[in-house]
Amino acid sequence: MLKSLGQKIRLYRNIAGISQKKLAEKLDVSQHHLGCIERGESAPSMSLTIKICEILDMHPAVLFSAVSIKRPYLCSSELQNEPDILHMLPVPRHGMWMVDIQSGLEIWTKSLTRMMSLKPSKKACFNSFVKHIHDNDRKLFTDFYQALRSITIPEPVLLRTVTDHDSCRHLHVRADLHPGFENNSVMASMTFMDLTESKELYAVLRYNSEQVEAIVQERTGSLDLALKEKQQEIDLRDRAEKKAREKSNQLQMVLSSVPAVFYTFHPSIGRMEWHSLRMKNIIGISLQDLKNNPMLWHESIHPDDLPVVKQAIQKARKGKQLNVEYRLKGKDGQWRWLQDRATPLRDDRWDFYLAGVAINVSEQKQVQEALLILSKEYETIFNHSQNTFFLIDVDEQDRCTFQRLNSQEEALTGLTTETVRGKTPVQALGEELGLQVEKNYQRCIKEKRVVSYEETLHLPAGKRTWLTKLAPVMEGGKVVKIVGSGLDITDRKNAEDNLQKKEERLKLITSTSYDWEYWVKPDGSLEFCSPSCKRITGYSVDDFLRDPDLIQSIVHPEDAHFWNEHACMATSYQGKAELSFRIVARSGQVAWIEHKCVAVVGPDSAYLGRRVSNRDVTMRVNMEHEMRQENERLRRLLKDNGIAYG
Structure with a gap:
């Protein structure tokens, strides 16, 4: 212990640059005695130890610690002891109070006396020291001191002191225990740290921090406002870009769905620009083909249609709208009909050009040709058929007038087109018969569908029974004409009673029954x-x-295999399905069923089974069978007479 203490004194003496002789003079001891202390041959007294620490500017705890601590605190050995200038010198930040537990000897460092405004000549005494402690903190320090005297290291404490100059200071006090110089002796040390300036500095720093924070908040607010305005600008631009993308996507969807080619054509320089996503599907020529050969469009126009196209372009030069139809040959060799509509315009240099759209109307042309052929066939059937045909005009007030009768109608009724054209049924047939006929015509107009019925008429050619069918011709949702056809069924009078009974039975069934509905669940059971x-x-x-x-x-x-195939398909197919089949009722009667079913899907797209609607169509099937037999009979009759029957 003594050897280590001496080595530390010698080390700090050398660091301070003081010779052994000079240090001995300052300590007021002989050089020999100081040498014995540095060599560990003798122990310094407590007062001498305090003097050594003050002169070498070292903490007393360094001498008693196991490791070397270089200048952990500043001492105030440079202070003078003159009491008249004591209050003018700066207050030291650290002070020491050493206590020898066995002997009871206590020593204050000079820095502590100045910190507490104690007179240097006053001996260390608890009672004199505690007088300078704030009233509220005296008990705290008393407990701290007594714990240390009982050889217990207390927890550090914070104290407030009141000096002779009525100034309040804040001290941090900590304690430690060290081995003494004598055997089994214990030395206690109390270190006092003045935190007053630290608290004042903290207050200044806090004030400055608040000022800086206010400035930062102000600058941040300005920056936030600028960022908000910038974000609004970005959001506005994003919305504009999003809207532009949506418009572009909509345009792309329109271009991809419309069977048309949009173009601009500059006749003066022969330049043409095309805009279409389905060009090859529409005209049979790809956009790349047109880029490779800009004149390919012109070269692909049918020779018979080229003069018409050139004439239309010349008229467009004079400001007229271009509207022309022509044929264009695709790369696949097929001819396609195009309807070309364009508007004449002028560019910035006042050069003439066309902005137009070419639509593929090949299907419409095919329909027109089919209608023309159909019209010719219609005329052939109308005038040469063994069935009777008649045309009825319907005006805005649903007033019906005869327009035309075919030759068979004239032969079987005794009426002629010339005698009935432009007349109402009442005018042509008389009031009683005319009203009977008019009633069916009005039913066809009201229901806007094909109606079929049987009627017995007393006409100039005699009494005949007809199977008449009225088909409405619609324009703009309104019936404008009625095409009527009649089949003379007078020769089948022998079967009339049987047919009448069937008709009555059918009416009875129709009036007392309705469709059979049920719901099949996925497991095959019936929901209802x-x-x-x-x-x-x-x-x-x-x-x-x-x-x-x-x-x-x-x-x-005989229909079981159809039903089995349909049932297997229906379990995996979630669309609509239809089937006609026969059933054997409990009575043993065979009935034709028109079966329609559709998948039942829940809100979560879960498959819930199939809803089925079964309609008894037995009578219709039988009637169709009889009609086919009658038509076959008529066809053979016409064929035998050399007349074509479509």
Whole structure:
């Protein structure tokens, strides 16, 4: 212990640049005694130890610690002891109070006496020291001091002191215990650190920090405002760009969906620009082909149509709209009809050019040609058919007048086109018969659909029974004409009673029954079944709910394979499906069913089964069969007479 203490004194003496002789003079001891202390041969007294620490500017704890601590605190050995100038000197920031626990010897450093405004000559005494501690902190320091005297290191404390100059200072006090110079002796040290200037500096720093923060907030507010304005500008630009992209996408969708080619044509320089995403599909020529050969469009126009196109361009030069139809040959060798419409314009140099659109109207042309052929066929059938045909004009007030009769109609009725043209049914046939005929015509107009019916008429050629069909001709959602056809069924009077009974039975069924509806779940069971099943099949709702396979079991054996294929398909197909088949009712009667079904899908797109609508179409099927037989009979009759029948 003594050897280590001496080595540290010698080390700090050398650092301070003081010789052993000079240090001995300052300590008021002999050089020999100081040498013995540095060699560890003798121990310095407590007062001498304090003097050595003050002269060498070192903390006393350095002498007693296990490691070397270089200048952890500043001492005030440079201070003079004159009490008249004591209050003028700066207050030191550190001070020491050493206590020998065994002997009770206590020593204050000079820096502590100045810090507490104590007289240097006053001996270290707890009572005199505690007088300078703030009233509220005296008990705290007393407990701190007593714990240290009981050889216990207390926790550091913060104290307030009041000096003779009525100034309040803030001290941080910590304590430590060290081995003494004598065997089993213990030395206690209390280190006092003045934090007053630190608190004042903290207050200044806090004020400056608040000022800086205010400036930063002000600058930040300006920056935020600028950033907000910039963000608004960016958002506005983004919205404009988004809107432009949407417009561009919409235009692309329009260009991709419209079967047309948009172009600009400068006849003076022969330049043409095209705008279309489906050019090859529309005209049979790709955009690359036109770029490779700008005159390809002109060269591909049908020779017979080229003069018409040139004439239309010349008229456009005079300010007239271009509207022309011509044929264009595609790369695949096919001719396509184009309807070309363009507007004459002038550019910045006042040069003439056309901005137009070319639409593929090949299908319309095909339809027109088909209509022309159909019109010719219609005239042939109308005038040479064994069936009767008549045309009825319908005016704005739904007033019906005869327009034309075919030759067969004239022969079988005794009427002629000349005698009935422009006349109403009442005018042409008389009031009673005319009103009867007019009633059916008005029904066709009101329902706007094909109506068929049987009628018995007393006409100039005699009494005949007809199967008449009226077909409306629509324009703008309104019936403008009625095409009527009649089949003379007088020769089938022998079967009239039977047909009448069937008709009455059909009317009875129609008036007392309705479609059979049910819902098949994915597992094959029925969710519900309408009571009409009883009317159609003879089986009750409970029969079908108990046995979902009952539906399959009543299918006619000859149609079972159609039903099985449809059932397999329906389990995986989620669209609409239709099927006509026969069933064997409980009574053993065979009935034709018109079956329609559609997938039932829940809000979450889950497959819930199929909704089925079964309609009894037995009578219709039988009637169609009879009609086919009658038509076949008429066809053979016409064929035997050498007359073509379409």
